Amino acid sequence: MALIVQKFGGTSVGSVDRIRNVARRAVATRKQGHSVVVVVSAMAGETDRLLKLAAQVSTTPDEREVDVLLATGEQVSIALLALAIRDMGHEARSFLGHQVQIRTDSAHGSARIQGIDAQPVLDTLAVGGIVVIAGFQGVDEHGAITTLGRGGSDLSAVAVAAALHADVCEIYTDVDGIYTADPNICEKARKIDRICADEMLELASLGAKVLQTRSVEFAMKYKVPLHCRSSFHDGEGSWVVPEVEAMEGAVVTGVAYDRNTAKLTVMHVPDVPGTVAGMFRPLADADINVDVIIQNTAQDGRTDVTFTVPRSQAQKAIALTEAAARQLGCGKVLADSHVAKVSVVGAGMRSQPGVALRMFTAMGEAGINIQLISTSEIKISCVIDDRFTELAVRVLHDAFELDRPPGQLRESQD
Ligand code: ADP
Numbered sequence: 001m002a003l004i005v006q007k008f009g010g011t012s013v014g015s016v017d018r019i020r021n022v023a024r025r026a027v028a029t030r031k032q033g034h035s036v037v038v039v040v041s042a043m044a045g046e047t048d049r050l051l052k053l054a055a056q057v058s059t060t061p062d063e064r065e066v067d068v069l070l071a072t073g074e075q076v077s078i079a080l081l082a083l084a085i086r087d088m089g090h091e092a093r094s095f096l097g098h099q100v101q102i103r104t105d106s107a108h109g110s111a112r113i114q115g116i117d118a119q120p121v122l123d124t125l126a127v128g129g130i131v132v133i134a135g136f137q138g139v140d141e142h143g144a145i146t147t148l149g150r151g152g153s154d155l156s157a158v159a160v161a162a163a164l165h166a167d168v169c170e171i172y173t174d175v176d177g178i179y180t181a182d183p184n185i186c187e188k189a190r191k192i193d194r195i196c197a198d199e200m201l202e203l204a205s206l207g208a209k210v211l212q213t214r215s216v217e218f219a220m221k222y223k224v225p226l227h228c229r230s231s232f233h234d235g236e237g238s239w240v241v242p243e244v245e246a247m248e249g250a251v252v253t254g255v256a257y258d259r260n261t262a263k264l265t266v267m268h269v270p271d272v273p274g275t276v277a278g279m280f281r282p283l284a285d286a287d288i289n290v291d292v293i294i295q296n297t298a299q300d301g302r303t304d305v306t307f308t309v310p311r312s313q314a315q316k317a318i319a320l321t322e323a324a325a326r327q328l329g330c331g332k333v334l335a336d337s338h339v340a341k342v343s344v345v346g347a348g349m350r351s352q353p354g355v356a357l358r359m360f361t362a363m364g365e366a367g368i369n370i371q372l373i374s375t376s377e378i379k380i381s382c383v384i385d386d387r388f389t390e391l392a393v394r395v396l397h398d399a400f401e402l403d404r405p406p407g408q409l410r411e412s413q414d
């Protein structure tokens, strides 16, 4: 008998029929003799709807109150799921974040999990009940409701699985698993049966929202086996594993894109020590994550600095950067919110040269202009005009022949 944590995302609980479907699956797993903990998201679209409501009543919504509001989405789905399970004749109990005691820090909207009190869950499991837990939410030391950031139910599920030493954490979603690219925009995308955690972490942080970035990090840290699969059928999905053997030749594993990107350029920055630090300090203080950064070679003691920030924080970033630029004696600040970042990811890049050239050639042949480039050991990212995002994903998928099953790979892709 295993202990299984099953997480269902918004689409998977998006209607009454789908909630019944989730209930049937949880009950079937329980009937096989396993202990079952289900973590659910809010019904599809609900979190966005609540955010819009908050924006209608406040121009600068208070973060604590926004969390109180957002947490209601998951409260509805746990109650409905527990009711549906009980209607099928099985014991089930729902728990909000503060009832399970998913303890977090007080960073409303992006709280970090500090601990979980597994006892209420264990008590329900001990009497054969199915436990239903609200994803995405926790409670801070003052008793205030917190949320974990968009897509945070994945993290809740992994954290619960880690706390309970579960045998597996199953992430049920609206696609069949983890693909070589978003299957909703790239029809040649291929399901990856086993993906190494390093690559999954990179893909997630570069925009592949099939798994939330911090959930992958957490799973790596606590060695939680992750199985990402469809909520609509029983087929095997994708496993995130510590290492993938026998993958020689696969230089690139996947393509990701991120439209939540905006580009800022500060002109005529004085080329003296401390200026760039002065420019980025206010952004860091405002918790704005600066991503790709390019500084040109200085001419006549001045240079230009270009960087990207999340598009959702662009307005705030522009205001802060303009103020800093004035103070530091820089020139104008130019902003462009119509950009996106496309990336190729693969652990095989560590040992194989020529990947960047192949990427740039493919983009060039498709007429896609590259605005910024950034690389790390296992990824290359390009910032481009966001009108070309989908084209770029498909072109790169073709360029690295990602539709080929691993068994058919040639020894070298060059
Ligand atoms: P859930 O509501 O179940 O958490 P999400 O919408 O957060 O689901 O994540 C699933 C979506 O992730 C898919 O519908 C797909 O469009 C998108 N996606 C992006 N990149 C990938 C990828 N590499 N593999 C699979 N899905 C991906």
Ligand code: ASP
Pocket (backbone or CB within 6 Å): 009, 010, 041, 042, 047, 048, 073, 135, 136, 149, 150, 151, 152, 153, 154
């Ligand atoms: N409901 C939350 C969101 O939409 C959490 C989640 O779905 O994982 O971001």
Ligand code: MG
Pocket (backbone or CB within 6 Å): 009, 151, 154, 209, 210, 211, 212
């Ligand atoms: Mg999600």
